[in-house]
Amino acid sequence: MTAQDQSAYREFYRGRRVMITGGLGFIGSNLARLLVDLGADVLIIDSLIPEYGGNLFNISDIADRVRVNIADVRMQSTMGVLARGREVIFNLAGQVSHVDSMRDPYTDLEINCRAQLSILEACRMHCPGVRVVFAGTRQVYGRPDYLPVDERHLVRPADINGVNKAAGEYYHLLYNNVFDVRACSLRLTNVYGPRQLIKHNRQGFIGWFIRLALEDKEIEVFGDGQQIRDFVYVDDAADAFLRAGAADTCDGDVFNVGGCEPITHRDLTSMLVSEAGSGSVRFVDWPSDKKRIDIGSFYSDSSKFQRAVGWKPVVGLREGLRRTLAFYRQHMSHYVEPPS
Amino acid sequence: MTAQDQSAYREFYRGRRVMITGGLGFIGSNLARLLVDLGADVLIIDSLIPEYGGNLFNISDIADRVRVNIADVRMQSTMGVLARGREVIFNLAGQVSHVDSMRDPYTDLEINCRAQLSILEACRMHCPGVRVVFAGTRQVYGRPDYLPVDERHLVRPADINGVNKAAGEYYHLLYNNVFDVRACSLRLTNVYGPRQLIKHNRQGFIGWFIRLALEDKEIEVFGDGQQIRDFVYVDDAADAFLRAGAADTCDGDVFNVGGCEPITHRDLTSMLVSEAGSGSVRFVDWPSDKKRIDIGSFYSDSSKFQRAVGWKPVVGLREGLRRTLAFYRQHMSHYVEPPS
Numbered sequence: 297m298t299a300q301d302q303s304a305y306r307e308f309y310r311g312r313r314v315m316i317t318g319g320l321g322f323i324g325s326n327l328a329r330l331l332v333d334l335g336a337d338v339l340i341i342d343s344l345i346p347e348y349g350g351n352l353f354n355i356s357d358i359a360d361r362v363r364v365n366i367a368d369v370r371m372q373s374t375m376g377v378l379a380r381g382r383e384v385i386f387n388l389a390g391q392v393s394h395v396d397s398m399r400d401p402y403t404d405l406e407i408n409c410r411a412q413l414s415i416l417e418a419c420r421m422h423c424p425g426v427r428v429v430f431a432g433t434r435q436v437y438g439r440p441d442y443l444p445v446d447e448r449h450l451v452r453p454a455d456i457n458g459v460n461k462a463a464g465e466y467y468h469l470l471y472n473n474v475f476d477v478r479a480c481s482l483r484l485t486n487v488y489g490p491r492q493l494i495k496h497n498r499q500g501f502i503g504w505f506i507r508l509a510l511e512d513k514e515i516e517v518f519g520d521g522q523q524i525r526d527f528v529y530v531d532d533a534a535d536a537f538l539r540a541g542a543a544d545t546c547d548g549d550v551f552n553v554g555g556c557e558p559i560t561h562r563d564l565t566s567m568l569v570s571e572a573g574s575g576s577v578r579f580v581d582w583p584s585d586k587k588r589i590d591i592g593s594f595y596s597d598s599s600k601f602q603r604a605v606g607w608k609p610v611v612g613l614r615e616g617l618r619r620t621l622a623f624y625r626q627h628m629s630h631y632v633e634p635p636s
Numbered sequence: 637m638t639a640q641d642q643s644a645y646r647e648f649y650r651g652r653r654v655m656i657t658g659g660l661g662f663i664g665s666n667l668a669r670l671l672v673d674l675g676a677d678v679l680i681i682d683s684l685i686p687e688y689g690g691n692l693f694n695i696s697d698i699a700d701r702v703r704v705n706i707a708d709v710r711m712q713s714t715m716g717v718l719a720r721g722r723e724v725i726f727n728l729a730g731q732v733s734h735v736d737s738m739r740d741p742y743t744d745l746e747i748n749c750r751a752q753l754s755i756l757e758a759c760r761m762h763c764p765g766v767r768v769v770f771a772g773t774r775q776v777y778g779r780p781d782y783l784p785v786d787e788r789h790l791v792r793p794a795d796i797n798g799v800n801k802a803a804g805e806y807y808h809l810l811y812n813n814v815f816d817v818r819a820c821s822l823r824l825t826n827v828y829g830p831r832q833l834i835k836h837n838r839q840g841f842i843g844w845f846i847r848l849a850l851e852d853k854e855i856e857v858f859g860d861g862q863q864i865r866d867f868v869y870v871d872d873a874a875d876a877f878l879r880a881g882a883a884d885t886c887d888g889d890v891f892n893v894g895g896c897e898p899i900t901h902r903d904l905t906s907m908l909v910s911e912a913g914s915g916s917v918r919f920v921d922w923p924s925d926k927k928r929i930d931i932g933s934f935y936s937d938s939s940k941f942q943r944a945v946g947w948k949p950v951v952g953l954r955e956g957l958r959r960t961l962a963f964y965r966q967h968m969s970h971y972v973e974p975p976s
Contacts, residue, residue, distance in 0.1 A: 398814070401753055401757070402753070405750060409745070409749060409803065410745055410750075413741055413742070413745060413796075417741070448790070450788070450790065450791070451790070451791050452806075452809070453806050454810070454813070454814075455810065455814070456753075456807075456810065458806075459803055459807055459810060460803070462802070462803065463749065463799055463800070463802065466792075466798075466799040467796075467799055469792070470794070470795065470796065470799060473928075474794075474929060588813075589814060
């Protein structure tokens, strides 16, 4: 791919009317920042549900260059109004806690399954021709049969969140194939970086580990720490959305978006504590509620997406952790609850 | 497998407290008939929604040997009361029209996806140790990559009904793996036989074709009629449920339940008209709403289920059609709407 091809997807967004559901959240707000720099007309939708990842501080530096509309994706009529005239929808709103999904499966269903249908129905009726890029998840694969996991691996979710995200993804593909809605899904692996929720530990472990390291606390790693994961720095994840949103080649398909350096929890936490210069690691037994939905080692093969749009992760894990630590050192007060 | 092994699963049901959701419907009522003959304590749950397949006539000959409770699986509290003390639940209640699911995706979602979660939550809370056999569908595979389709084929639904049935199935497997609910899914191919809904043509084509043949009308076959399907006679399908409900080997897994004689629509309708001695066949262009969700040829490989429990279909297609035609000839008035 030439340098010109490589930048064409960025040119695509100049003056483009885009919408980001979950746009005050972690990935959504970083994506919004890239989009305003590319000259896009950015509409951010977010419910700001207190326990979720939306945070107005996430866009404080670009607040005068985006439009923010507080709304819940579960309201189909509202989505119908908001989607009108949009050319690309980055559909990132979701309930992302696996543990919460097991305690309250219905809320997870309403947001990750039913609301997705509402968004797509809104597009079908009010916004034909729109392209939707869905934030899928590697969670749909469950405990893998082989590593690295590619898109030929069976979908076999190990928790409620995975089931509902799978259904939400299937809806997108179906609306692409049957109705006038172009859609694809990016199955994200563990994403990390600035602006991630770290006020509680129920939305993935990486952000929580970073907070503990910065607060010079003990990081608890379950089991022997030999479980492997791959990690994507948030700028790389946001770049994946940009590329998929500009590419006809992605319509109707699913793509893994994973990291380049699979690493054990043991080595990850060691690297993190070393980079932070604070915190420590302790290995503890698995809590039963987490063990029941654990999937063992996982890392994904993103070569299909690389072939389709030329994407690959460019920020290495150590560098990504450095940037993330620096961000939270500066802005920690905006990401933790005020002392009660 | 010895003759003794072969009958052990039938002995299992003597005095067994079973529940059949959708038990007034097509497969459910035929299963109920087998179960009462085996000495089971049968509780039938059905909503009798007018457009769906439930029909009190379906159990008129065994009405004094079963308990019927009219209820909707969408009501979790009701399901919690009814599930209490049941040892095996045959979970067949569903919205089964692919075409309706595209017109009204929310109702399909409520019944095939959300209600399944309700049933499983009811089991988890009120009925630990129960075994649930879920009526899955080959529809979850969508348009197949290869034939015959086995369980290693990707789940890639081609219509809303397929998405929601896939999610409902995933919930069952998840509750098996994580909670104290044993569950498996039988992915049924096209089932036919006595007691199927034939009052409208939105629940599969085979019952409708049988009605048209009996009424000496024209059967419209879409396209050139070369699309292949496999068919399972309802007694064979009911036997599959009996075997799965009695077998530890099925827990947590999915199994295709397909027919032994894949056949083109052309040959099927020819055989049907010949056996009925009435009706005719006409080849017509695909209607657009059906073409959009058509999956081409499909037939399934059921050898995994055969290995697990010894099941195989025993009623051939011609014999099955004969029995079905004879049934409707005798009872047609109970299966068509009264003239308005």
